[in-house]
Amino acid sequence: MFRAALVDPQIARASRGLWGDAARRLRRNRPALVGLFCIVLFALAAILAPVISPFDPYAMNGSSLDAPSLTHLFGTDLLGRDIFSRVLYGAQISLFVGVGAVVLALVIGGVLGAIAGGFGGRIDGVIMRATDVFLSIPSILLAIGIVTALGRGMVQLMFAIAVSYAPTFARLLRGSLLALREADYVVAARTIGASRMRILVRHMLPNALTPLIVQATLVLATAIIDIAGLGFLGLGPADPRTPEWGTMLVDARRFMQTAPHIVVFIGGAIVISAIGFNLLGDGLRESLDPKLKR
Amino acid sequence: MSDQHLLEVRDLVVRFRTHDGAVHAVNGVSFDLAAGETLGVAGESGCGKSVTNLAIVGLLPKPAGRVEGGSVKLEGRELTTLKEEELRQVRGSEIAMIFQDPMTSLNPVLRIEEQLIETIQAHREVTKEAARTRAIELLTAVGVANPESRLRSYPHEFSGGMRQRVMIAMALALEPRVLIADEPTTALDVTIQAQVLDLLRRLTEERGTATILVTHDLGVLAGMADRVNVMYAGAVIESGTTDDLFANPRHPYTVGLLRSIPRLDGETGGKLVPIEGRPPDLIDAPVGCSFYARCAWRTDRCATETPALLPIDGGKGPIVTSGPAATHVAACFNPVAPEEVAEGRPLRRSGGATR
Ligand SMILES: Nc1ncnc2c1ncn2[C@@H]1O[C@H](COP(=O)(O)OP(=O)(O)O)[C@@H](O)[C@H]1O
Numbered sequence: 001m002f003r004a005a006l007v008d009p010q011i012a013r014a015s016r017g018l019w020g021d022a023a024r025r026l027r028r029n030r031p032a033l034v035g036l037f038c039i040v041l042f043a044l045a046a047i048l049a050p051v052i053s054p055f056d057p058y059a060m061n062g063s064s065l066d067a068p069s070l071t072h073l074f075g076t077d078l079l080g081r082d083i084f085s086r087v088l089y090g091a092q093i094s095l096f097v098g099v100g101a102v103v104l105a106l107v108i109g110g111v112l113g114a115i116a117g118g119f120g121g122r123i124d125g126v127i128m129r130a131t132d133v134f135l136s137i138p139s140i141l142l143a144i145g146i147v148t149a150l151g152r153g154m155v156q157l158m159f160a161i162a163v164s165y166a167p168t169f170a171r172l173l174r175g176s177l178l179a180l181r182e183a184d185y186v187v188a189a190r191t192i193g194a195s196r197m198r199i200l201v202r203h204m205l206p207n208a209l210t211p212l213i214v215q216a217t218l219v220l221a222t223a224i225i226d227i228a229g230l231g232f233l234g235l236g237p238a239d240p241r242t243p244e245w246g247t248m249l250v251d252a253r254r255f256m257q258t259a260p261h262i263v264v265f266i267g268g269a270i271v272i273s274a275i276g277f278n279l280l281g282d283g284l285r286e287s288l289d290p291k292l293k294r
Numbered sequence: 295m296s297d298q299h300l301l302e303v304r305d306l307v308v309r310f311r312t313h314d315g316a317v318h319a320v321n322g323v324s325f326d327l328a329a330g331e332t333l334g335v336a337g338e339s340g341c342g343k344s345v346t347n348l349a350i351v352g353l354l355p356k357p358a359g360r361v362e363g364g365s366v367k368l369e370g371r372e373l374t375t376l377k378e379e380e381l382r383q384v385r386g387s388e389i390a391m392i393f394q395d396p397m398t399s400l401n402p403v404l405r406i407e408e409q410l411i412e413t414i415q416a417h418r419e420v421t422k423e424a425a426r427t428r429a430i431e432l433l434t435a436v437g438v439a440n441p442e443s444r445l446r447s448y449p450h451e452f453s454g455g456m457r458q459r460v461m462i463a464m465a466l467a468l469e470p471r472v473l474i475a476d477e478p479t480t481a482l483d484v485t486i487q488a489q490v491l492d493l494l495r496r497l498t499e500e501r502g503t504a505t506i507l508v509t510h511d512l513g514v515l516a517g518m519a520d521r522v523n524v525m526y527a528g529a530v531i532e533s534g535t536t537d538d539l540f541a542n543p544r545h546p547y548t549v550g551l552l553r554s555i556p557r558l559d560g561e562t563g564g565k566l567v568p569i570e571g572r573p574p575d576l577i578d579a580p581v582g583c584s585f586y587a588r589c590a591w592r593t594d595r596c597a598t599e600t601p602a603l604l605p606i607d608g609g610k611g612p613i614v615t616s617g618p619a620a621t622h623v624a625a626c627f628n629p630v631a632p633e634e635v636a637e638g639r640p641l642r643r644s645g646g647a648t649r
């Protein structure tokens with residue numbers, strides 16, 4: 001009599017796993033799909049730049065300031081370089097520096113946040129006061145300071161942006177971990193005698209990762225803008241010929257009257273990639289949150 | 295009878311330091327638990343049931359909550375002074391715990407398999423394969439159909455009742471001596487509640503696991519518990535075998551609790567009488583009887599003196615603290631007389647029943 005009642009009344013829904021569910025929800029989110037499309041475009045441009053670029057981005061291939069044509073899709077710049085090719089290579093630089101900076105920021109911020117939130121106490125206080133100091137400085141200003149101090153260059157650029165975003169990640173992870181400390185399943189894990197390290201690594205960190213992933217994609221958007229911004233301020237890659245979007249924009253600005261298309265194409269590339277990461281970030285936030293089921 | 299119980303809690307005092315002052319959550323709780331026994335704990339929400347249990351296993355929320363007095367002994371070994379690492383060995387393998395909300399007690403990002411195996415491997419040097427086999431046994435024991443395939447599921451793919459079964463499987467994985475079940479079925483549907491309680495009783499009986507079953511539902515205790523502690527404002531105010539307590543409640547609060555639940559025999563004509571008023575604010579240190587403000591039997595003495603937990607028959611012979619012959623004790627200067635129980639009010643001018 002009880003046997004029958006003991007059998008699970010629900011036929012189990014096929015197990016797609018956590019990420020499977022998230023992917024399914026993401027597919028139904030139109031803005032996120034638009035974002036994903038922009039990012040795919042951006043990533044393809046970056047990765048395939050050497051293959052699809054019609055011209056060498058450093059070489060003179062036409063006359064100065066040509067209008068867009070079939071040969072030069074986006075026209076040429078003052079030195080007669082093909083802007084389409086330069087935009088493609090610029091995507092590569094933005095992606096490389098941006099992803100590098102965000103990964104570095106995630107590592108620095110993640111380790112600091114995990115220590116602060118996982119162990120608490122005095123070490124937590126010290127780390128949080130330090131992040132307070134960094135967060136009180138606007139990130140672009142901090143990056144300017146670091147590049148000025150370390151000198152210009154791609155690696156310095158990456159490091160500067162990483163340092164300015166690491167405190168955000170540290171705070172975010174610490175906050176999630178603190179909230180999770182009182183989570184029932186964490187207390188439950190403690191009641192079965194799981195060790196502190198194990199609880200932090202197995203139970204708390206994986207559950208605290210979602211906001212971090214979302215934040216990382218959003219930060220990637222701002223990082224791409226920051227890279228362009230620093231380039232615009234003359235703090236981009238050391239070699240002024242490098243096809244970095246911000247640096248290119250400064251040059252193009254001078255011909256806004258005569259050849260406005262240059263600014264439009266470069267600005268458009270920056271906008272599309274930044275919007276892409278923003279939309280995807282928002283979509284991820286919604287689809288990864290297990291509380292927003294179906 | 296042996297003079298050492300499986301679990302002995304003596305004069306346990308727990309305070310929380312908050313911005314508003316110290317919360318007197320547990321104020322001198324004492325009880326014993328013998329091997330294989332099921333002790334029910336009843337009382338309104340906020341009376342200190344959960345805090346008592348958390349203090350026993352050393353899981354009070356830090357740094358606010360602290361054991362400020364008393365002792366907890368498991369087989370004679372003091373737990374309140376153990377180091378965290380030693381306590382970790384005790385938790386799970388000797389004392390296990392099940393919580394109220396099965397929706398949130400399982401980690402949402404780990405498969406059931408990983409959580410069960412982790413529990414087993416936290417205390418036993420076994421291979422993953424052996425742990426997996428054991429996990430399947432356990433799921434079968436708690437009545438999960440197709441345990442092999444269900445092991446691969448995530449918690450959100452289980453219903454509430456199924457999750458609580460998994461929690462029970464996890465709690466019993468290491469054959470603990472003591473199981474603390476804190477409102478294990480409160481979050482479940484009534485029909486599922488009965489199934490889960492039935493399962494819990496069967497498994498703890500089979501394994502001889504001593505159980506502390508916390509619930510605010512006295513009806514559940516009538517069917518499950520050998521003995522019952524009734525708690526109020528952080529203290530045990532009446533204790534005895536389930537039969538004694540239900541047949542002959544003596545503390546006005548216990549009488550109130552019993553009158554506020556539906557009775558299976560329908561004797562009170564189905565009329566439920568809630569207890570008037572609210573429990574006292576535990577920020578203030580208790581003065582006099584903590585039930586004073588809500589008690590119809592109160593006398594002047596109750597306002598200033600704190601009644602001790604004493605045998606209701608006036609105390610001839612030694613007090614037995616566990617087992618089927620446990621002494622019925624109550625903390626009240628003016629215990630409720632048998633003829634007053636059904637009325638729910640004193641049939642005398644003021645207080646006055648003699649011990
Ligand atoms: N973390 C905490 N901080 C402050 N007070 C607490 C905390 N946890 C519990 N308390 C207080 O301790 C008292 C007992 O709570 P609890 O044991 O959870 O009651 P219950 O009997 O419903 O399980 C309550 O008055 C509650 O407000």
Ligand code: SF4
Nearest residue numbers: 583589591596626627
């Ligand atoms: S009669 Fe007095 S001692 Fe007994 S419960 Fe009422 S107030 Fe407390």
Ligand SMILES: [Mg+2]
Nearest residue numbers: 343344476477
């Ligand atoms: Mg409780």
